[in-house]
Amino acid sequence: MKKYLLTRQELSQLLDRLAKETNLYAPVxxxxxxxxxxVKNTAEVHLEEVNTREPAKGxxxxxxxxxxxxxxxxxxxxxxxxxxxxxxxIRPCDARAIAFLEKFYTIEGKTDPYVKARREKTTFIxxxxxxxxxxxxxxxxxxxxxxxxxxxxxxxxxxxLFLAEPLTAKGEKLIAGYPEAKNEHLTAGAKLxxxxxxxxxxxxxxxxxxEVLPKAxxxxxxxxxxxxxVNCGACTFLCPTCHCFDVTDETVRGSTVRCxxxxxxxxxxxxxxxSGHNPRLDPRARYRNRVMDKFYYTVEQAGVxxxxxxxxxxxxxxxxxxxxxxxxxxxxEFPEE
Amino acid sequence: MNNPYLPLPMRIxxxxxxxxxxxxxxxxxxxxNDSDRKxxxxxxxxxxxxxxxxxxxxxxxxxxxxxxxxxxxTVKRVGVFTTALHELEPGAIIGMRxxxxxxxxxxxxxxxxxxxVSGGFSFTTLRATIAHLLLPENRQNFGKxxxxxxxxxxxxxxxxxxxxxxxKSPDLQLxxxxxxxxxxxxxKREGLVPNVLKEVAPPAANAIALVCGPPIMIKYTHPVLKxxxxxxxxxxxxxxxxxxxxxxxxxxxxxxxxxxxKDGPVFSYSQLLNLPPEY
Numbered sequence: 001m002k003k004y005l006l007t008r009q010e011l012s013q014l015l016d017r018l019a020k021e022t023n024l025y026a027p028v029x030x031x032x033x034x035x036x037x038x039v040k041n042t043a044e045v046h047l048e049e050v051n052t053r054e055p056a057k058g059x060x061x062x063x064x065x066x067x068x069x070x071x072x073x074x075x076x077x078x079x080x081x082x083x084x085x086x087x088x089x090i091r092p093c094d095a096r097a098i099a100f101l102e103k104f105y106t107i108e109g110k111t112d113p114y115v116k117a118r119r120e121k122t123t124f125i126x127x128x129x130x131x132x133x134x135x136x137x138x139x140x141x142x143x144x145x146x147x148x149x150x151x152x153x154x155x156x157x158x159x160x161l162f163l164a165e166p167l168t169a170k171g172e173k174l175i176a177g178y179p180e181a182k183n184e185h186l187t188a189g190a191k192l193x194x195x196x197x198x199x200x201x202x203x204x205x206x207x208x209x210x211e212v213l214p215k216a217x218x219x220x221x222x223x224x225x226x227x228x229x230v231n232c233g234a235c236t237f238l239c240p241t242c243h244c245f246d247v248t249d250e251t252v253r254g255s256t257v258r259c260x261x262x263x264x265x266x267x268x269x270x271x272x273x274x275s276g277h278n279p280r281l282d283p284r285a286r287y288r289n290r291v292m293d294k295f296y297y298t299v300e301q302a303g304v305x306x307x308x309x310x311x312x313x314x315x316x317x318x319x320x321x322x323x324x325x326x327x328x329x330x331x332x333e334f335p336e337e
Numbered sequence: 338m339n340n341p342y343l344p345l346p347m348r349i350x351x352x353x354x355x356x357x358x359x360x361x362x363x364x365x366x367x368x369x370n371d372s373d374r375k376x377x378x379x380x381x382x383x384x385x386x387x388x389x390x391x392x393x394x395x396x397x398x399x400x401x402x403x404x405x406x407x408x409x410x411t412v413k414r415v416g417v418f419t420t421a422l423h424e425l426e427p428g429a430i431i432g433m434r435x436x437x438x439x440x441x442x443x444x445x446x447x448x449x450x451x452x453x454v455s456g457g458f459s460f461t462t463l464r465a466t467i468a469h470l471l472l473p474e475n476r477q478n479f480g481k482x483x484x485x486x487x488x489x490x491x492x493x494x495x496x497x498x499x500x501x502x503x504x505k506s507p508d509l510q511l512x513x514x515x516x517x518x519x520x521x522x523x524x525k526r527e528g529l530v531p532n533v534l535k536e537v538a539p540p541a542a543n544a545i546a547l548v549c550g551p552p553i554m555i556k557y558t559h560p561v562l563k564x565x566x567x568x569x570x571x572x573x574x575x576x577x578x579x580x581x582x583x584x585x586x587x588x589x590x591x592x593x594x595x596x597x598x599k600d601g602p603v604f605s606y607s608q609l610l611n612l613p614p615e616y
């Protein structure tokens with residue numbers, strides 16, 4: 001697809017216009033780095049961090065969302081449809097996760113209408129990573145710091161200029177009228193991509209992982225891998241692809257709503273039956289489920305590994321568990337036959 | 338918007354207290370809107386969510402057969418939702434969404450004998466199956482039907498009126514048993530379901546076995562079926578797992594890469610051999 005050029009000032013003007021016309025979200029500064037916030041002008045946008053503390057999944061799958069409202073007679077009513085929103089500054093790992101969620105929530109004819117409607121109303125303007133964090137490992141899983149999967153428009157910061165690659169009609173619309181990039185700009189972008197990719201040394205043989213994981217299920221190795229896990233669930237809440245939710249009714253001042261909220265397979269109650277029987281009572285079984293889900297189950301379900309290598313689970317883990325180490329250990333302990 | 342989370346309004350027509358402990362009730366539900374009735378097509382083995390505004394929702398196996406006019410659910414009072422449901426009386430409006438999941442392999446059962454093994458209040462979807470198979474237009478499609486149904490005590494057996502009729506039926510061999518008598522007057526068998534199955538010994542040749550019960554009963558039933566000559570692809574089990582959505586999105590009910598709500602609840606034993614024991 002063709003690529004276009006914007007000056008830094010033109011990008012600011014574009015964002016200022018979008019902030020006036022619609023709901024514009026972007027990384028903003030907070031006490032510990034960057035988080036997602038609704039912005040009124042470009043000055044509020046904070047792109048100094050490699051990534052936001054929270055993933056961008058909440059834009060299509062909010063942490064808490066009203067599924068239904070009930071009237072006084074108990075009749076269930078659907079909520080108002082979501083508003084248009086533009087998300088600026090999403091990184092390639094998070095956008096890849098959006099593509100996964102979109103696929104997962106719409107597979108096999110059983111579509112989640114809430115996620116679908118939100119994705120349709122959302123435009124993702126991505127920003128390629130020219131630098132990476134020590135916890136980044138997108139490249140190991142088929143992604144890249146300059147990957148465009150899941151975005152509507154991808155921007156690459158060339159310094160004074162931004163290279164803009166529209167991926168969808170929504171992206172095309174945003175970039176209409178700007179001049180086309182020349183070869184020298186494309187070369188500069190490719191150079192930055194190569195440099196960023198070189199910063200991520202880890203490689204994982206993902207094809208081999210598909211053979212190893214089913215074999216490793218019953219292994220005692222999980223006792224070692226999950227020894228420190230306290231099942232706090234931080235990894236799952238900060239994971240851009242974790243899709244589990246709980247459904248709960250709330251009544252506030254006589255008004256009743258049915259909400260869904262993020263849930264975590266790391267919690268004891270997550271899989272407990274009404275009878276009290278719990279198929280994953282053991283903390284090790286719960287850690288194993290998370291790893292198996294990311295690297296094996298979602299491949300069976302949606303055809304893709306659902307870890308995008310953003311590294312948030314590594315940063316957030318209070319027990320210093322590193323999912324990269326887990327995967328490397330599994331590959332090492334179960335060599336090819 | 339075709340919204341799978343939107344419950345259909347249902348009116349409670351009848352409530353039957355099923356057991357001596359009074360913690361099992363059967364709710365017969367009628368559609369409030371006729372158009373919903375037409376759209377609700379299901380087969381024995383499927384389940385649906387029942388919903389009470391402000392309390393929540395929970396999944397239950399559908400205990401009625403497709404030809405029956407009311408949708409039947411038998412619910413044990415164990416938690417917040419089921420307690421709220423147990424307090425409702427005929428005339429109350431609740432919600433229902435579904436049907437979700439797959440069903441017993443009726444096509445595979447055609448032309449074969451059917452062996453039904455059930456324990457406790459898991460009998461619900463197998464009640465639906467028996468009612469479906471005994472319909473005159475369906476009965477001719479199946480061979481000998483044997484049903485072994487056990488409860489803890491005589492007072493815990495569900496659907497007593499129907500059972501009396503089924504016992505007289507020449508179309509069905511119904512074997513009732515209770516775990517222990519504790520002095521109760523009970524002319525029939527005493528013993529655990531797997532042991533009774535061993536005594537009854539239905540032939541495995543050209544038969545399909547449907548099993549539904551608590552995990553402990555399932556665990557001890559399989560070796561008996563195996564000894565009787567049932568192969569893993571002749572045995573079908575209905576599983577339960579915690580679930581919230583019913584459409585394979587919320588994640589709770591996974592067994593390895595499968596979801597009980599979407600890929601089950603009915604699995605063949607040969608399918609389960611390829612899945613981790615997470616149920």
